Amino acid sequence: MTDRIRLLEHAARKVETNRDFIACLVKKYLEFENVTEEEMRSTLQCTKEDYYKLNLCKVPDINSSDFVVRLNSICKYTNSSAIELNRIIKRASTIMKLTEGIVEQRNYLMAARDKQKRGK
Amino acid sequence: MAQATSVETQLHEATIAGDETAFSKLFTLYSYDIFKALKRLYPVVGKKDDATIMEAVSDGFLGYHRNPSTFNPQLSTLKSFLHLACERDLINSLDKEKRRKKKMQFVEVDESFGNRHMKVEETPQSILVQKEQAAIEIQYLRKSFDDNVDVELAKLIRNGERKTEAFSRILGVENLPFEQQQKIVKQNKDRIKITLKRNRRN
Numbered sequence: 001m002t003d004r005i006r007l008l009e010h011a012a013r014k015v016e017t018n019r020d021f022i023a024c025l026v027k028k029y030l031e032f033e034n035v036t037e038e039e040m041r042s043t044l045q046c047t048k049e050d051y052y053k054l055n056l057c058k059v060p061d062i063n064s065s066d067f068v069v070r071l072n073s074i075c076k077y078t079n080s081s082a083i084e085l086n087r088i089i090k091r092a093s094t095i096m097k098l099t100e101g102i103v104e105q106r107n108y109l110m111a112a113r114d115k116q117k118r119g120k
Numbered sequence: 121m122a123q124a125t126s127v128e129t130q131l132h133e134a135t136i137a138g139d140e141t142a143f144s145k146l147f148t149l150y151s152y153d154i155f156k157a158l159k160r161l162y163p164v165v166g167k168k169d170d171a172t173i174m175e176a177v178s179d180g181f182l183g184y185h186r187n188p189s190t191f192n193p194q195l196s197t198l199k200s201f202l203h204l205a206c207e208r209d210l211i212n213s214l215d216k217e218k219r220r221k222k223k224m225q226f227v228e229v230d231e232s233f234g235n236r237h238m239k240v241e242e243t244p245q246s247i248l249v250q251k252e253q254a255a256i257e258i259q260y261l262r263k264s265f266d267d268n269v270d271v272e273l274a275k276l277i278r279n280g281e282r283k284t285e286a287f288s289r290i291l292g293v294e295n296l297p298f299e300q301q302q303k304i305v306k307q308n309k310d311r312i313k314i315t316l317k318r319n320r321r322n
Contacts, residue, residue, distance in 0.1 A: 003170075004152045010171070011147055011178040014297055056144035070140055077141045 008052035015056065022074075023055035025092035032095045044088075046080040054078040054085075062093060122200070124193035132198055135188045143185050146198070151177050154203050158210060165214065169283045175298045176213055180206030264319045265312075274312050 015021040030040060041051045057078065060070035071089070075082040124132065131149075134142035158173045159166035166173060183205055184191060191201050257278070261271045272290045281287070287305040288294040294301065 003155065007151050007155055007174055007177060008148070010174045010298070011151070011181065013295060014175075014178045014182065017297070053144050053148055056147055058138070058140040058143065060140050074140050077145070 005049050005052065008049060008056065012052045012055035019096075020058050021055065022057050022059055022089070025059060025089055025096070026055055028095050028099075029088055029092040033091075040088075043084050044080040045084070046078055050078045050080060054080055059089065062090060122197050124191075124196070124198050128198035129193050132188060132191060132193060135185065143181070146202075147181050150199050150202055151181060153199070154180070154206050157203060158207060161207070162210065162214075165210070169285070171283070171285055171298060172213060172217075173210060176210035177206045179209040179213075183209070264315055270312060270315075273308055274316060277309060277312055277316070 012023045016023045016027045018024055026040065029035070030037065035043075037051070041048065044051065044054070046054065054074065057074050060067055060074065064070070071086055072082055074080075075085055127149075131142055131146050135146065155170075155173060155177050158176065159170060162173065180202055184202060191198060258271070258275075261274045265271050265274060269290060273287060276286055276290070284298070284302055284305050285294065287309065288296075288301045291304060291308060293304050296304070
């Protein structure tokens with residue numbers, strides 16, 4: 001792997017925890033759907049370099065009126081399939097909302113248990 | 121005084137406006153040049169473990185991305201601004217490492233940690249001896265550690281490997297952020313070294 005791609009990969013890994021970046025959505029998608037990076041690249045029809053460039057792009061707002069324009073601009077820049085990226089972004093956003101919901105519910109339950117214990 | 125080029129100004133404005141591709145474009149445009157320049161400026165670090173420089177480059181760019189208003193296009197080019205940011209992050213990380221090393225109480229003084237790179241003239245006999253020694257060493261390591269991962273880690277330590285990447289690969293943590301990798305690698309190296317030390321005493 002060239003240094004150029006290693007650098008992109010390194011930065012992409014670093015922003016995997018930052019929800020502003022596509023890297024974060026991609027990571028969640030890979031984990032949840034049990035897909036490898038190679039499979040993801042072939043789905044998106046892009047090269048390794050383009051894949052990491054895509055990871056370093058910010059997530060477009062799904063609810064904005066110009067979402068499609070923004071999505072197309074990202075796909076044009078990263079030479080990736082707009083249809084697939086659209087599907088991945090929407091699916092990953094749903095996964096994130098779902099998992100957050102579960103964590104929140106668990107926290108509520110824990111708080112309720114604490115209160116019950118104190119009540120006793 | 122050099123000012124930002126028109127491309128840089130456009131990318132800077134796009135970053136401020138929250139353009140989705142701006143950061144990626146900027147990183148692709150300058151990160152490699154800055155990485156190469158830092159490798160030239162800090163050859164020892166570059167040779168030992170260039171992941172430290174990569175980390176500094178990523179940090180420098182992300183610092184700018186978090187707060188792009190710190191850059192003034194009238195005062196300098198964006199490239200030199202980012203170069204300075206990355207270099208500052210690298211210096212901070214090296215200082216941190218230096219302080220950490222100073223705090224460490226134990227120093228590797230055992231025989232097995234010294235003279236690792238001694239070159240031996242290769243004759244059939246010396247090759248045979250080396251092979252035998254390697255087999256004995258593996259046997260010894262297998263006796264000391266139950267886990268194959270630990271054996272591989274111990275081999276790397278005894279061969280004088282210092283790159284975090286090499287250890288991360290064995291531990292299977294190469295996908296984690298670099299700082300986390302360093303932490304996990306250090307914990308495991310310390311554990312292995314203590315076991316090796318203890319077994320030599322026995």
